[in-house]
Amino acid sequence: MTLSLARVLYYSVLLVVPVSMAGVVYFSERLPDANADSIVQSAQAADRLERLDGASAAKKMWVCPMHPQILQDHPGECPICGMDLVETGAAHDHHSDSMQIDTALQQRLGMRLARVEPRRLTREIHAYGTVGVDEDSVHAINPKIEGWLSKLHVSTVGQRVVAGQLLYEIYSPDLVQRQREYIELLQRRDRLLDGSGGLYGQTAEVAASLARERIRVREKLAYADISVKTIAQIERTYRAVDQVPVYAPQAGYITQIGAREGAYVTPATPLLSLADNATVWIDIALYPDQLEWVQEGDSVKVTFPHSDRPPLHGRLKLALPTIDPATRTARARLVVKNADRLLRPGAYVDVAIATRPRTELAVPRSAVIRTGRGDRVMLVREGGHFMPVPVLTGIESGDFIEIIDGVQEGAQVAVSGQFLLDAAASLSDSVQRMQTSH
Template structure:
């Protein structure tokens, strides 16, 4: 139990009173550098071993990204005719809107006149067809001309933001719709609101704007040495700050990489799918980039002991002995770290409980040095 106890004659350990075992020839140095822990003690302190293996590893670059809207999805809502706003169904910036949702209602004499013209064309066409709905040869040319006029009048109504269902209702009822609701053509989030109920508006005024959020951008800042590691196609994992359990994956596109000459940092953008709305513009997201992928000898990150004097691991040796070994580490992923020197493939390292064993090994080495000076 206490290999630091050495003497030149048989006897018992002064600490635990166990019988001292004769050291085999050539093994004195090993036991002076290693600490012995029996199986029962290993179970009590929770010692877990891991094997150093050669496998593919990627440098894990962790950072935070700012979620921004996709500029190509911005919709500016302007009235197509002059009139008065009877109702505005938007409360303010940040409000989500759904496709088909009413944005505002407008009372427009100009739009009413377009409806009357359309109804007049429908009435004239019905009169030429007659009750039998058969086309008289003398009226055929006029009916064709009315059909073209009807198509153009209907297109003018659609251009004035009258929906298909409202035009169908107009055709059936032949009555002018005084107040026309205008609906959202896409789903999104309101980014601007410029008017209120009762305002007189014209096509030069913007009523509101909204942006589609089914696709968003994640913009991350990188240091110059981090930017040098990334390549086209590197895998990116993005975690939502709204729902920590939601992850989205993307690939690095070097076309989006830009350098800031003032801060000397690099800006990198990723396009993210946002069907569930877990990435909101203006919010933050956690980003992990798998860069500099290569094959290397690696161990779990938890097995590495980082100190001011270097990096160390505790290696398991035969007969329940453990020895502290200095290593040179390389790139790190989320779970593993590559080892450039100091460790051989297949070596068993302690992945849990290594700090207790390392402390015991350090005390034993100190004791050995003190004894060597006597």
């Protein structure tokens, strides 16, 4: 049932008067006769209004079960959700909690209206990031031959190493045998050169064959992680090196140690892992509603809490398309330069992602009424009616807020004075429930 503002104020006063005949008699004994007559006349006037409402209730209307603001006088489908409209017994049932205010009163109250229409919205997503290792720079170090790890020259994960630094020493009988074969080949070459051993006068083909064999054996030693320095030592001393030293192929820091001194290792043993932090990855935690807005290539600004270090800028690179079941977040990635090595893996940073603009239905921010049971707006209906309608809101961009569901494009909502209308509509609904119960 639709109630005017004057009628709602009348019922709000009438709420304090007992509705039973005993209450009327009780107060009439203590009030002047004129006041008692006024109460009786008001009750009669209310009865006449109820009879008029009952007469207008004969007209049937159809309403959407999910969107009560959709009302028409013939069957059909809801233009918002597509559900079939259901028949309601009376036209005023649809406005049971609405308010009717004429144009003159709207002007005196300073009410302003706005349309639900598409607007260009932007969103800056604030999140946190975790500095991680650039996995493209990780270098796995495995022994190239079986043997015993006789000496390990790195002791802890995170230890910084430089290119060419000694990492470990290995003893391998097979590697010692290869060195001896190489030494024997060097001795044959020497005998050929000085004419001893019965090789004097041999053709140049023998010398060429020895040179090819020397190159082949030398490569086999290099593949077994024998450095150029160690090979030069073997060629100079003609003695095999039992404890073969292995050096770092690049600079970085140790991220994994898979064996300790005395362990028997094979080419399948993940002995060491080395990473370079000249570039690092920043993994950003995004919630599903944020993930819908970000795209690969979005501009990202990285700031450092409790630090005066200038911010870093980069482009977003999406990583994992799945949701982490523990944190209910997805992961996006940012690759940044770390030439000064100040970004350490495991550290936290603040991240601001500037998403690309999107066009969505929106209303002014002041039109949305925030309540403990959800958001709603005061929808403008025909005949000066204002009806509270629940809405599902999205992002806030400037002075506007996205409307995901609840009202359709082109609808008008109250921008100012909506809180007064909402309170009056709630009072109107309470009065009608009281009337129904009595």
